[in-house]
Amino acid sequence: MxxxxxxxxxxxxxxxxxxxxxxxxxxxxxxxxxxxxxxxxxxxxxxxxxxxxxxxxxxxxxxxxxxxxxxxxxxxxxxxxxxxxxxxxxxxxxxxxxSNDDLKINEAQFHFDKLQEYLNQIKVNYAFGAEDCTGVIRRINYDQTTNSFVGFITPLVNGIPIYKYYPTNSFDKLESWFSSTEKSSLLNILMIQPLPSPNNSTIPSAFLLSGYGVINTVKTLFDLTISVKWSCLYLKPKQLLLFFQDPIHLVTKWRNRLLSSTAQLRFGQQYISIEHLIDIIENSSYCKLDHGLTRSDLSPKDRQNFSSCVKITSDDMLSILAAGDDTYGTFVYLYLLKKSISAYVEKTTKINERKWIHFWDRIEN
Structure with a gap:
C-alpha cells in the first residue's frame, strides 16, 4: 500500500x-x-x-x-x-x-417562515435563489411523520410541487402507484443564498428552501409575468424550458470557444485565434514573467479550467495583445471574458456594479 x-x-x-x-x-x-x-x-x-x-x-x-x-x-x-x-x-x-420539526425537511415542503427567521437572524435583506438537480437511487420510502410515501415523482401545478401527494392507508392504492407512477431519478432542490451588506465580510450559509423528486422529462408549462419595463428580456409569457448558466460554466465556455479547432471567430476584419496566445508563449522576446502562461493553460482537454480563464485575461496578457497589429480581435474577445468574470464570478464586485459592468463594456467596445 x-x-x-x-x-x-x-x-x-x-x-x-x-x-x-x-x-x-x-x-x-x-x-x-x-x-x-x-x-x-x-x-x-x-x-x-x-x-x-x-x-x-x-x-x-x-x-x-x-x-x-x-x-x-x-x-x-x-x-x-x-x-x-x-x-x-x-x-x-x-x-x-x-427528527426535530425545526430540522426535518419534508419532500415538496417550502420553508418560507424559517427562511424569514434566518434572514432576520443574520440581518440580511437581500438574497438570490438557485435551483439544481442531482441524480439519486430510485427507491420508495415511507415517511412516518407525514404518513406518506417518498420516492415517486412529485406532480407540479403551475410549476409548484404538491406537498404530501402520496399519503394512503390502502394497499391497492399503493400497488397502483408502483405499477403506474415513475420513481424519481433526480432530486430537485431550491437554495437561497443571502447577500451580506458591503460592511460584512462574512458570507452567510445558504438556506435549503425545498427539495422534491423529479424526472428529466417534465413537460409542465409555466407562466412568466414580466414587467413591460424589462425591455432587455426577450422571453415569451409561456416557456417550456429555460436554461441559466452558472458563472463558472459561462466563462469556461467562452474560453472553450476560443480553444476550439473548428470555430472561426472574427471581430470586424480582425481574427480571434488561440494562435496569438501560443505565439506569445513561444516568442523568445517574452518570458513567463511577462504573461504568466504555459502551454497547459491552453489545453482544450480540461473544459472546466477556470484558472486558465483568469490567466489568459491577466492585465499583462491583455497589454501584449493590445499592442499587436493583428491581435486586437483576440484582445477584445479576452477583454470581454475578463469583464464577464468581474460581473459574474468575482466576489469583490459590488452588487450595484454587476448588472452594468458586463453590458457597458460591450457598448464601449
Whole structure:
C-alpha cells in the first residue's frame, strides 16, 4: 500500500489515542485535530460523573456533530466517535435531533417562515435563489411523520410541487402507484443564498428552501409575468424550458470557444485565434514573467479550467495583445471574458456594479 499521508491506512479502525490524532492531523490538518481535541475535553468535563446513557452535550457540540454526520456520512461519523465516544453524541441521539420539526425537511415542503427567521437572524435583506438537480437511487420510502410515501415523482401545478401527494392507508392504492407512477431519478432542490451588506465580510450559509423528486422529462408549462419595463428580456409569457448558466460554466465556455479547432471567430476584419496566445508563449522576446502562461493553460482537454480563464485575461496578457497589429480581435474577445468574470464570478464586485459592468463594456467596445 502507498505510504503517502493522504492514503487511508488499512488498520484505520484500530487507531486509538495519540495514533488516531496523529492520523487526523496528517489527513485533515492541524486545525481539525485541535477542534476534535477541544470537543473531547469539553464533553468529558460535562459528562465526567454521568453514566453513558445520561451524557449531555452543549448546543455547539450538537451542531458540530450534526455537521460532521451530514457531510461525512454515518460510517465516517461512527469511526470518529470510536475515539471520541464521550465527546460526541451517538448516532441514535443525532437521529432524534434530526427528527426535530425545526430540522426535518419534508419532500415538496417550502420553508418560507424559517427562511424569514434566518434572514432576520443574520440581518440580511437581500438574497438570490438557485435551483439544481442531482441524480439519486430510485427507491420508495415511507415517511412516518407525514404518513406518506417518498420516492415517486412529485406532480407540479403551475410549476409548484404538491406537498404530501402520496399519503394512503390502502394497499391497492399503493400497488397502483408502483405499477403506474415513475420513481424519481433526480432530486430537485431550491437554495437561497443571502447577500451580506458591503460592511460584512462574512458570507452567510445558504438556506435549503425545498427539495422534491423529479424526472428529466417534465413537460409542465409555466407562466412568466414580466414587467413591460424589462425591455432587455426577450422571453415569451409561456416557456417550456429555460436554461441559466452558472458563472463558472459561462466563462469556461467562452474560453472553450476560443480553444476550439473548428470555430472561426472574427471581430470586424480582425481574427480571434488561440494562435496569438501560443505565439506569445513561444516568442523568445517574452518570458513567463511577462504573461504568466504555459502551454497547459491552453489545453482544450480540461473544459472546466477556470484558472486558465483568469490567466489568459491577466492585465499583462491583455497589454501584449493590445499592442499587436493583428491581435486586437483576440484582445477584445479576452477583454470581454475578463469583464464577464468581474460581473459574474468575482466576489469583490459590488452588487450595484454587476448588472452594468458586463453590458457597458460591450457598448464601449
Amino acid at each position: 502507498d505510504n503517502r499521508d493522504d492514503v487511508i491506512p488499512h488498520n484505520l479502525l484500530a487507531l486509538k489515542g495519540d495514533e488516531f490524532f496523529k492520523w487526523v492531523k496528517q489527513f485533515g490538518g492541524e486545525m481539525l485535530c485541535e477542534i476534535l481535541k477541544i470537543q473531547l475535553m469539553d464533553s468529558v468535563e460535562i459528562n465526567l460523573n454521568k453514566s453513558p446513557n445520561n451524557y449531555r452535550y452543549s448546543k455547539s457540540i450538537e451542531q458540530f456533530a450534526l455537521s460532521s454526520y451530514t457531510l461525512g456520512g454515518k460510517m465516517t461519523y461512527q469511526f470518529v466517535r470510536l475515539n471520541l465516544s464521550p465527546a460526541l453524541p451517538s448516532v441514535q441521539t443525532l437521529n432524534k435531533l434530526l
